[in-house]
Amino acid sequence: MAKIHVTTTINGEPMEYLCEPNDTMLDALRGPLGLTGSKEGCSSGDCGACSITVDDRLICSCLMLAAEAEGHELRTIEGMAHGEQLHPLQQKFLEHAALQCGICTSGMLVASDALLRKNPDPSEEEVRFWLAGNLCRCTGYDKIVRAVLETAAEMRGEIKEAAQ
Amino acid sequence: MNLVTNNKWIGQRTIRPDGMDKVTGRAQFAADTTMPGQIWGKILRSPHPHARIRSIDTSKAEKLPGVKAVVTSRDIVDFTIEKGAVMLGIQDMRWICRNVMARDKALFPGHPVAAVAATTEAIAAEACKLIEVDYEVLPWSIEIEDAIKPDAPVLHEFNKFEGKPSNIVGRLEHKKGDIAEGFKQADVVIERTFTTRPVHQGYIEPHACLISVAPDGKTTIWSSSQGQFMVRAMTSMLTGIPQSDIRAIPAEIGGGFGGKTIVYLEPVATLLAKKSGRPVKMVMTREEVMRATGPTSGSRSTVKIGATKDGRIVAAHGTFYLQAGAFPGSPIRGAAGCSFTPYDIPNLLSEGFDVCSNRSKVAAYRAPGAPIGAYAVECVMDEVAEALKMDPLDFRLKNGAKEGTKAAHGPTFPRIGYIETVEAAKASPHYAAPLGDGHGKPRGRGVASGFWFNAGGESSAQVNITEDGNVVVTTGHPDIGGSRAGIANICAELLGIDYRRVSVIIGDTQTVGFSNLTGGSRVLFASAMVVTQSAEKVIQTLRERAAKIWNIDPEAVKWEQGAAHPASPNAGQFPPLTLEELAEKAPAMGGPIGAGVQLNTQGADGGFGTHICDVEIDTDLGIARVIRYTAVQDVGRAIHPGYVEGQLQGGVAQGIGWALNEEYIYTKEGKVDNPGFLDYRMPVCSDLPMIDCIMVEVPNPKHPQGVKGVGEVPLVPVMAAVASAIYNALGIRFYSLPMSPPKVSAALDAGMKQAAE
Numbered sequence: 068m069a070k071i072h073v074t075t076t077i078n079g080e081p082m083e084y085l086c087e088p089n090d091t092m093l094d095a096l097r098g099p100l101g102l103t104g105s106k107e108g109c110s111s112g113d114c115g116a117c118s119i120t121v122d123d124r125l126i127c128s129c130l131m132l133a134a135e136a137e138g139h140e141l142r143t144i145e146g147m148a149h150g151e152q153l154h155p156l157q158q159k160f161l162e163h164a165a166l167q168c169g170i171c172t173s174g175m176l177v178a179s180d181a182l183l184r185k186n187p188d189p190s191e192e193e194v195r196f197w198l199a200g201n202l203c204r205c206t207g208y209d210k211i212v213r214a215v216l217e218t219a220a221e222m223r224g225e226i227k228e229a230a231q
Numbered sequence: 232m233n234l235v236t237n238n239k240w241i242g243q244r245t246i247r248p249d250g251m252d253k254v255t256g257r258a259q260f261a262a263d264t265t266m267p268g269q270i271w272g273k274i275l276r277s278p279h280p281h282a283r284i285r286s287i288d289t290s291k292a293e294k295l296p297g298v299k300a301v302v303t304s305r306d307i308v309d310f311t312i313e314k315g316a317v318m319l320g321i322q323d324m325r326w327i328c329r330n331v332m333a334r335d336k337a338l339f340p341g342h343p344v345a346a347v348a349a350t351t352e353a354i355a356a357e358a359c360k361l362i363e364v365d366y367e368v369l370p371w372s373i374e375i376e377d378a379i380k381p382d383a384p385v386l387h388e389f390n391k392f393e394g395k396p397s398n399i400v401g402r403l404e405h406k407k408g409d410i411a412e413g414f415k416q417a418d419v420v421i422e423r424t425f426t427t428r429p430v431h432q433g434y435i436e437p438h439a440c441l442i443s444v445a446p447d448g449k450t451t452i453w454s455s456s457q458g459q460f461m462v463r464a465m466t467s468m469l470t471g472i473p474q475s476d477i478r479a480i481p482a483e484i485g486g487g488f489g490g491k492t493i494v495y496l497e498p499v500a501t502l503l504a505k506k507s508g509r510p511v512k513m514v515m516t517r518e519e520v521m522r523a524t525g526p527t528s529g530s531r532s533t534v535k536i537g538a539t540k541d542g543r544i545v546a547a548h549g550t551f552y553l554q555a556g557a558f559p560g561s562p563i564r565g566a567a568g569c570s571f572t573p574y575d576i577p578n579l580l581s582e583g584f585d586v587c588s589n590r591s592k593v594a595a596y597r598a599p600g601a602p603i604g605a606y607a608v609e610c611v612m613d614e615v616a617e618a619l620k621m622d623p624l625d626f627r628l629k630n631g632a633k634e635g636t637k638a639a640h641g642p643t644f645p646r647i648g649y650i651e652t653v654e655a656a657k658a659s660p661h662y663a664a665p666l667g668d669g670h671g672k673p674r675g676r677g678v679a680s681g682f683w684f685n686a687g688g689e690s691s692a693q694v695n696i697t698e699d700g701n702v703v704v705t706t707g708h709p710d711i712g713g714s715r716a717g718i719a720n721i722c723a724e725l726l727g728i729d730y731r732r733v734s735v736i737i738g739d740t741q742t743v744g745f746s747n748l749t750g751g752s753r754v755l756f757a758s759a760m761v762v763t764q765s766a767e768k769v770i771q772t773l774r775e776r777a778a779k780i781w782n783i784d785p786e787a788v789k790w791e792q793g794a795a796h797p798a799s800p801n802a803g804q805f806p807p808l809t810l811e812e813l814a815e816k817a818p819a820m821g822g823p824i825g826a827g828v829q830l831n832t833q834g835a836d837g838g839f840g841t842h843i844c845d846v847e848i849d850t851d852l853g854i855a856r857v858i859r860y861t862a863v864q865d866v867g868r869a870i871h872p873g874y875v876e877g878q879l880q881g882g883v884a885q886g887i888g889w890a891l892n893e894e895y896i897y898t899k900e901g902k903v904d905n906p907g908f909l910d911y912r913m914p915v916c917s918d919l920p921m922i923d924c925i926m927v928e929v930p931n932p933k934h935p936q937g938v939k940g941v942g943e944v945p946l947v948p949v950m951a952a953v954a955s956a957i958y959n960a961l962g963i964r965f966y967s968l969p970m971s972p973p974k975v976s977a978a979l980d981a982g983m984k985q986a987a988e
Binding site for chain 1: 244246247249250251252253254255256257258259260262263432433434435436437483484485486487488514516517711712713871873874876877880881882883884885907908909913914915916917918919921922
């Protein structure tokens with residue numbers, strides 16, 4: 068069967084790739100596009116390690132077909148920092164020890180970013196329910212939730228950026 | 232050895248060396264590497280729980296276009312039963328050999344029987360379907376009570392227990408005093424039987440590897456594991472390729488918790504790569520992970536504890552039957568050896584039985600065996616305390632092990648920190664706080680303690696000073712919980728420089744000396760020892776270099792704040808020589824500066840923890856929810872408190888999952904019925920509260936920084952703490968895990984407080 072040609076935008080860059088009709092978006096990201104920051108933990112949409120946004124909507128890229136990206140805007144973990152400037156969530160995850168093995172971290176960060184774009188002032192409960200689709204087996208979530216809440220407060224200007 | 236005091240970096244929450252790569256998606260995990268010309272390997276697995284393999288015909292698969300190699304057990308080096316055990320650490324290669332690829336019998340659904348490498352994953356999968364396996368299907372058993380029946384189908388006919396073929400493949404006991412005499416002195420005796428289900432380690436990263444074998448046999452393995460040296464050794468033993476020709480490169484590991492301490496894919500992929508002449512990549516699906524790796528044992532335990540009315544334990548007896556799965560080797564040592572260890576019990580018998588059955592071979596899971604045993608012992612402790620009308624923490628304080636207590640598994644304890652954990656729990660804000668109003672939902676509180684041996688063992692490190700005066704530390708341990716951050720803190724402390732000048736990396740098998748597994752809570756303990764000694768050698772060299780430049784005695788030079796100084800005014804007046812300056816002068820002053828140390832480290836002290844758990848029960852839905860949790864642990868010395876807390880919090884979360892939801896469910900056909908994250912329900916973010924940590928620091932005097940292992944202990948007390956909290960809330964004691972909504976609902980519906988089995 069002929070491969071499908073897809074033209075899309077990933078992390079602000081125009082991108083093209085060829086895919087099989089049954090390839091997932093995660094297959095395309097990790098394969099021809101070389102964006103291995105999105106991880107495959109289950110390929111059934113249960114772990115969230117492959118979280119990306121499509122037109123600002125948070126999805127599991129393992130549940131999207133690669134061919135469906137045509138004409139859309141995708142964001143992945145690789146697009147989160149601007150050059151050397153980390154996104155505040157990335158910085159806060161580092162400061163709070165909010166990662167251990169790191170396999171869930173890409174998806175956690177993408178999901179947390181999507182939350183703060185929708186809701187800049189989430190409660191702890193809102194953070195916990197929003198991130199309920201992202202499994203972490205190392206941290207018990209405690210430091211992740213704290214990092215997200217503190218980033219949100221910082222981005223709202225309520226607390227000054229921690230001195231380096 | 233003197234403990235370092237007035238620390239600048241030890242005890243600081245520094246940024247982990249591998250953090251930046253992990254928050255930006257750069258970190259390379261096992262499945263993230265590719266090679267030119269790479270092809271894909273897939274495994275054909277047995278659909279049967281128990282079947283004799285009469286023959287395997289791979290001819291059709293081999294003819295499929297795109298197929299490059301097929302492997303069966305004929306290609307794998309056999310470790311015959313008759314020749315006896317060949318041990319690699321705690322693993323017997325006879326079982327690893329048969330677990331990697333079934334030989335005469337398939338022993339569980341998911342047991343590999345053949346493997347294919349092809350140009351695409353799809354072709355490899357299609358080729359697997361073309362392999363014809365002639366099975367003689369045999370009767371099977373999975374549950375312990377079935378496997379130990381006299382007429383149970385025996386997995387390994389050569390094994391005899393009490394003279395007869397049996398699935399009981401091992402027994403150990405720890406004994407102290409005379410339990411019959413001890414129980415005679417008791418005023419209160421409580422005996423209960425408990426069961427637990429198999430639970431998976433649940434790492435999010437499936438097993439994966441990429442392997443290249445050059446025509447001269449030189450082999451490169453990229454894979455994630457808890458020990459690249461284990462990968463090299465097992466692959467070498469199962470393929471016949473000498474260890475000197477196998478370079479095992481440790482990828483970042485996406486969680487292991489014990490489950491990545493043995494190989495599944497690497498020997499198979501190596502043989503496929505060798506046969507095909509192409510690099511071979513293999514990645515397990517989640518379903519394969521759930522069916523064919525881990526999990527830990529299901530169990531059946533009976534615990535009896537007797538105490539006098541003044542609250543003194545006089546005797547205890549535990550029998551712990553643990554599922555080994557397809558091959559011998561369940562963690563009975565952890566169950567029988569750890570469960571009573573927090574207590575000073577004069578008369579004790581603790582027995583473990585290793586039981587084979589037709590499920591996947593057990594793999595280590597965080598304090599292997601100890602949480603299973605502690606669930607039983609700590610629940611009975613709670614019941615005895617209640618019968619004596621004693622506060623459960625006071626009961627533990629009264630009987631707590633301390634310096635001089637002889638543990639049943641052998642050692643007489645040096646200074647340990649168990650009592651301190653109970654005292655800290657008692658003094659905690661949590662224990663003093665009222666449970667609060669559940670608005671119709673009953674609330675309860677439970678406590679429990681736990682112990683893990685901890686471990687030392689072989690480790691190697693190299694500390695090199697770069698030409699520009701910075702530091703590279705290479706160790707041989709995959710970093711599973713933040714050990715690189717700990718090493719950076721220690722090295723910066725010793726050298727007196729900013730931790731950001733210390734780069735910590737994990738060497739591959741051909742670039743750093745042998746280092747045993749990341750497991751048993753040994754890594755920071757052991758690697759800190761070899762790094763400390765290496766750094767001390769480097770500092771000695773730096774002092775000698777300064778002495779040479781100043782033309783004074785090396786003993787008259789001291790190392791402070793990243794520079795050599797004259798030790799006293801008598802030594803002369805010289806401006807300090809910094810690490811950068813000495814590095815710059817190194818070529819003229821004797822050459823490169825660096826040192827390596829390799830040790831079989833000794834002196835690991837055991838770890839103790841005491842936990843407090845509050846639950847709230849939705850009696851309509853049967854949902855028990857943990858609403859507050861405090862983990863207290865003697866951590867020796869918290870080198871990086873953030874990652875020590877991370878170990879405590881992560882262990883507690885796994886324990887809450889084990890207590891409330893996680894379990895392997897089997898079909899009538901003996902297959903795992905919930906091999907995915909939707910139906911195998913691990914805790915998600917909205918299931919848990921914040922997890923408070925109280926780190927008690929009783930330094931290990933045999934370690935340069937006072938380190939004790941911290942990773943295993945936090946899983947040990949959890950299920951008992953949750954069970955006792957539920958009992959406190961409902962008056963119903965659950966003697967089997969998980970305490971899932973259907974079970975809680977059924978118990979509530981039955982309205983029989985004692986019948987919740």
